[in-house]
Amino acid sequence: MTGVRERIEERAATVAVIGVGYVGLPLACHFTKAGFRVVGFDIDEDRMKSLQRGDSYIDDIDDKRLERALDNDFVPTSDPEKLSEADVFIVAVPTGIQEGEPDMEAIRQASQTIAEHAPDREILYVCSSTVFPGAADEIVRPALQAGGRRPGEDTLVAVVPERINPGGRYEFEDIPLIVGADSDLERTAAQKLFNAVTVGTAPVTSTKAAEMAKTLENTYRMVNIALVNELARHAEEVDVDIWEVINAAGTKPFGFQEFYPGPGVGGHCIPVDPQFLTWLGRREGDPLRLVEQANVINETMPAHVVDQVETGLGARGVPIDDASIVVLGLTYKPNVSDIRNSPAMAICENLCAKNATLTAIDPYVDSTTLANDQIEPENEIDRDLIADADITLLLVDHDVFEYDALEDAPFVFDAQNALPTETAMPVLRLGDGESLSNAHSRPASSATSSTTFQS
Numbered sequence: 001m002t003g004v005r006e007r008i009e010e011r012a013a014t015v016a017v018i019g020v021g022y023v024g025l026p027l028a029c030h031f032t033k034a035g036f037r038v039v040g041f042d043i044d045e046d047r048m049k050s051l052q053r054g055d056s057y058i059d060d061i062d063d064k065r066l067e068r069a070l071d072n073d074f075v076p077t078s079d080p081e082k083l084s085e086a087d088v089f090i091v092a093v094p095t096g097i098q099e100g101e102p103d104m105e106a107i108r109q110a111s112q113t114i115a116e117h118a119p120d121r122e123i124l125y126v127c128s129s130t131v132f133p134g135a136a137d138e139i140v141r142p143a144l145q146a147g148g149r150r151p152g153e154d155t156l157v158a159v160v161p162e163r164i165n166p167g168g169r170y171e172f173e174d175i176p177l178i179v180g181a182d183s184d185l186e187r188t189a190a191q192k193l194f195n196a197v198t199v200g201t202a203p204v205t206s207t208k209a210a211e212m213a214k215t216l217e218n219t220y221r222m223v224n225i226a227l228v229n230e231l232a233r234h235a236e237e238v239d240v241d242i243w244e245v246i247n248a249a250g251t252k253p254f255g256f257q258e259f260y261p262g263p264g265v266g267g268h269c270i271p272v273d274p275q276f277l278t279w280l281g282r283r284e285g286d287p288l289r290l291v292e293q294a295n296v297i298n299e300t301m302p303a304h305v306v307d308q309v310e311t312g313l314g315a316r317g318v319p320i321d322d323a324s325i326v327v328l329g330l331t332y333k334p335n336v337s338d339i340r341n342s343p344a345m346a347i348c349e350n351l352c353a354k355n356a357t358l359t360a361i362d363p364y365v366d367s368t369t370l371a372n373d374q375i376e377p378e379n380e381i382d383r384d385l386i387a388d389a390d391i392t393l394l395l396v397d398h399d400v401f402e403y404d405a406l407e408d409a410p411f412v413f414d415a416q417n418a419l420p421t422e423t424a425m426p427v428l429r430l431g432d433g434e435s436l437s438n439a440h441s442r443p444a445s446s447a448t449s450s451t452t453f454q455s
């Protein structure tokens with residue numbers, strides 16, 4: 001029997017994707033398109049039945065794309081017996097942080113399922129989930145061994161962290177992937193597999209290096225967002241417009257990348273993955289203080305926004321517990337429907353706890369829970385609603401929002417620098433010291449916050 005690397009090269013290998021979600025379903029479609037037979041295994045039977053019917057539940061994969069995959073030998077299933085047909089196992093199950101500890105239970109379960117149902121021949125195991133550095137050594141290999149597999153011998157192990165960015169402008173196939181493994185055989189097998197579906201692979205000498213590279217990518221982003229969030233709060237104290245400052249710094253053609261302040265850092269990656277590193281640092285007795293402090297800065301942004309709103313309303317004689325507030329945007333970032341770890345939701349919970357009366361507007365959110373009540377956000381910005389409210393909070397700058405509907409707003413808090421600075425509306429802007437000191441009667445400013453380079 002040829003080895004798994006040869007079967008991959010001949011496209012004779014069957015690829016199993018374990019966990020068919022935002023990451024797993026696109027992976028399954030790309031490997032099908034590259035000529036592999038693909039088994040998509042997921043413990044959520046309803047999801048697998050939906051795929052079997054040709055109904056995709058992932059925005060980035062429409063039904064036509066799914067239909068093509070089904071026509072080309074993609075088999076969605078929740079029957080683990082089907083895994084006995086596979087040669088390659090790509091794990092894309094959820095991971096996260098629970099009470100400050102990495103939650104790797106799904107990785108452990110998936111590894112056990114693979115050990116139990118994989119065929120008795122050489123296989124390739126790939127972890128594409130985001131895990132803490134060392135997880136392949138501490139979770140994956142022991143689970144495979146406990147199930148009778150021999151990692152590095154009959155089970156080649158690699159870590160290929162997924163970089164897909166749902167809704168982003170980069171296509172999966174245009175994003176190079178890191179391939180980490182502890183031996184040349186394992187590394188080259190995984191490289192042959194992923195070179196079949198993406199622009200290229202970047203090999204590293206161990207699974208741990210790949211795990212660390214992935215957490216570095218997202219920690220770098222989190223720390224730099226924390227930097228501008230901290231400077232935004234400072235700018236409010238020293239009468240500077242942080243947005244103008246960042247745009248000016250951005251005219252430097254090298255050595256600087258713009259990040260922007262906001263109401264906080266949400267989503268399933270950026271607030272979560274760096275905590276794998278801080279947990280590891282603490283466990284190893286080497287706390288990563290910069291990363292920990294950056295996390296604190298981001299986590300306190302929602303409370304900072306609420307403080308500014310309460311102060312602004314108070315200065316206008318409106319106590320927070322008597323305020324009617326319109327909130328624009330509930331999701332964790334613009335133009336997505338995901339509210340996981342959303343700072344806007346944290347701000348709304350905080351305001352409800354202060355007995356403010358809120359009306360939420362977000363066309364991407366059909367319904368959600370706020371202050372233990374089920375709410376259905378409005379779809380569009382209603383002029384009368386805005387005119388009657390004590391304040392409008394602009395928390396998420398969805399492209400579909402049309403801000404001319406705010407022209408009768410008595411007061412606006414703009415957390416995203418989404419509104420023009422030349423406006424008759426009294427606008428409080430996060431990170432703009434000037435707007436804070438005279439939000440009530442500030443004349444329309446001639447300055448703009450976008451610095452254009454003057455040659």
Ligand SMILES: NC(=O)c1ccc[n+]([C@@H]2O[C@H](COP(=O)([O-])OP(=O)(O)OC[C@H]3O[C@@H](n4cnc5c(N)ncnc54)[C@H](O)[C@@H]3O)[C@@H](O)[C@H]2O)c1
Nearest residue numbers: 019020021022023042043044092093095106109110129130
């Ligand atoms: N979503 C992204 O943009 C993105 C980007 C990069 C990396 N990641 C990482 O990829 C991993 C998967 O994320 P996702 O967004 O695809 O999650 P998801 O929740 O969209 O999909 C995960 C799927 O795995 C299934 N599942 C859970 N436990 C299982 C098990 N034991 N066996 C089989 N299936 C199981 C779930 O039913 C679900 O359908 C996470 O580690 C995440 O951090 C996600």
Ligand SMILES: CC(=O)N[C@@H]1[C@@H](OP(=O)(O)OP(=O)(O)OC[C@H]2O[C@@H](n3ccc(=O)[nH]c3=O)[C@H](O)[C@@H]2O)O[C@H](CO)[C@@H](O)[C@@H]1O
Nearest residue numbers: 162163164165225259260261262265266267269270332333
């Ligand atoms: C594959 C993967 O893991 N992909 C990740 C994914 O991350 P993501 O989908 O979570 O999106 P992010 O854009 O990082 O936003 C997170 C939160 O940070 C806020 N934010 C952002 C920028 C800023 O300057 N100021 C901010 O305050 C924003 O509002 C939101 O709440 O896509 C990014 C590329 O978009 C990738 O780099 C990143 O690896």
